[in-house]
Amino acid sequence: MTTPTAPTAPRTGSPRLVALVAQREITTRLRSKSFLISTGILLLVVLGGIIFSSIASANAEDPKVAVTDASVLAGVEGLEPVPVASVEEAEQLVRDGDVDAAVLPDASSPVGLKIVGDTDVPLGLINLLSVTPPVELLDPDPISGGLAYLVAFAFGIVFLTVGMTFGPTIAQSVVEEKSTRVVEILLAAVPTRVLFTGKVLGTSVLAFGQIALIAAMAILGLTVTGQDELLVGLGAPVVWFVAFFVIGFVMLASLFAATGAMVSRQEDIGSTTTPVMMLVMIPYFLVIFFNDNPLVVAIMSYVPFSAPVAMPLRLFLGTAEWWEPLLSLGVLAAATVGLIAVGVRIYENSLLRLGARVSWREAVASR
Template sequence: MSTQTPARPAAPSLAQSTWLVAEREITMRLRSKTFLISTAILLLLVLASIVIGGFIAQNSSDDTIPVAVVGTADQAIGDAAGLDVTDAASVEEATELVRDGTVDAAIVPDDSTPLGIAILAETEVPASLVAQLSVSPPVTLLDETATNPFLTYLVSLAFGIVFFMSAMTFGSTIAQNVVEEKQTRVVEILMSAIPVHALLAGKVLGNSILAFGQIAVTAALSIVGLTIIGQTELLTGLGMPIVWFVVFFAIGFVLLASLFAATASMVSRQEDIGSTTTPVTMLVMLPYFAVVFFNDNPTVLTIMSYVPFSAPVGMPVRLFLGTAAWWEPLLSLAILLATTAVTIWLGSRIYQNSLLKMGARVKWGEALTS
């Protein structure tokens, strides 16, 4: 009597292996109290910053408003309180005071209007200025295409926070998970069942899905916050920049996630993660600080929009400001795609060459050439 040996189940394909790892990553993160609490804190901070910023902007209308006054236009001020008046000898001098930021607006004579006066302002008129005057004159903006500086800062801060927090949260998670699996030898079991490339791809895919989900919830809360403070014009202008931000972030996060996984595989202890991932961490931090401190500097923003690691923040901000030509996002995206492809290849090589090496930190030359 013969016995038949049961057929061995077919090995999972590369796609199936990748999804198994991705599903495992997602499940582990969603069961982590630390991840859930940190996500909740991030969402509360985003919502609070938007709402508080809006209230501060609204309350700022109660402060003293610096204005320049030319000649007989001072009659329009009357006994108005809350104005810090600077006398100007001519309309040209008053205009210069407005342009250099010395005053928020200028009240000048204008015989072409029935009231005989007009207001000059750079990008917007202080909310309470017209109401404090004894008459309501016509308003002329010196730069009608400029964006409200407060809104520029708010949008830059929002893009910067989302990029920074999402990249750091999930990037550090990937790094810690790689080292933990290597330190406990779990990676040896995983590599016996699935290809190394599938292991790396699954980690990047799983954490990317979580990152995009976090961004979606953050965007929804941002819309709620902007609605609460009445910034409906800002919501309208943010449509296309948000779309481009999602596209740039999707590709840029894959780039950063690959680097976090690759550099973490070069060490065998949690305490040593910082020794190899610090350069990647700096690539995440620099765009955040740059967009916060230089959101009003067109040169810095232009450079940021073409550097792959900062393009996910720099280009959307430029699109919101209207300073980027139609072809610039496409060129920047092409540069980011090419850089990401090269980074994935290098990261995969480092990951594969370093994952099974225990003990001392793997040197860069050894990780790239083994």
């Protein structure tokens, strides 16, 4: 069967045509109630997460500690002493779970005390009761492991959520136009590459707008809850994250548009877009799970699909040299240009082929 070819449209006025296609994509999406509702829910989740973390940290209860002599905890902050009459009573409270631990006299201990717990003792209890000399760090690292994980998770979940929301959306849009033969009408007015560019640009603008709303909501939440120090520390990394996100999302949008053109039915989209989803999800999980491994994070910061998460994380942790984000951004930009070229070829070779799924060989073959 002869494959139909796209009509040859005039190349003059291509920027205007690209803008018209992009405007059509944006308008169509903004009229969708599901898109507006999902965006609102995402913003509420971001704000709710910030408020919840602030409330949880403010309302965290001090560990309850049973003592036969309350004076042993005099001057120790962060503990709630529970006076008891005997060692046996203290141990029973520990067994019953009424207290987190007990601090009891012990003649054999160098400090005259021992800590009694059931299956464990509260984290940091030993440090609170210990006497240690002053510590001075010549190269201090103020970032805790827990905070590093939260920052990695925040960058990762934003990139993954937006990518997995708008990526399949652009693929579904391509398939819908293809299955309803609307694409033939569109190609009579604009060249294939203009249609491809406009769809990618329109979807990207929507994604960038959503990121801007998320950033504004996060800034508002952190400011209202008094977490200004974290906001200041995230300043430069967030700016770099936006730069990486812009280029990285254009790369993803191009791949989703191309793989969407390879099928003619909505139920077949997963067969071609799954590889793209895996290319995003696998590096994302690697960065999240190995956020405390400098070597893995350093490698991932130069992998195009994970660099938008890994490099801003390294900048937040202070483990990246000044030139590394520039090099990583260059690698991402080069990969994006190459993958856009591949995406355009797949899109052109597949868009007007109806029926069975277009094979990868046919999609990337030279015309």
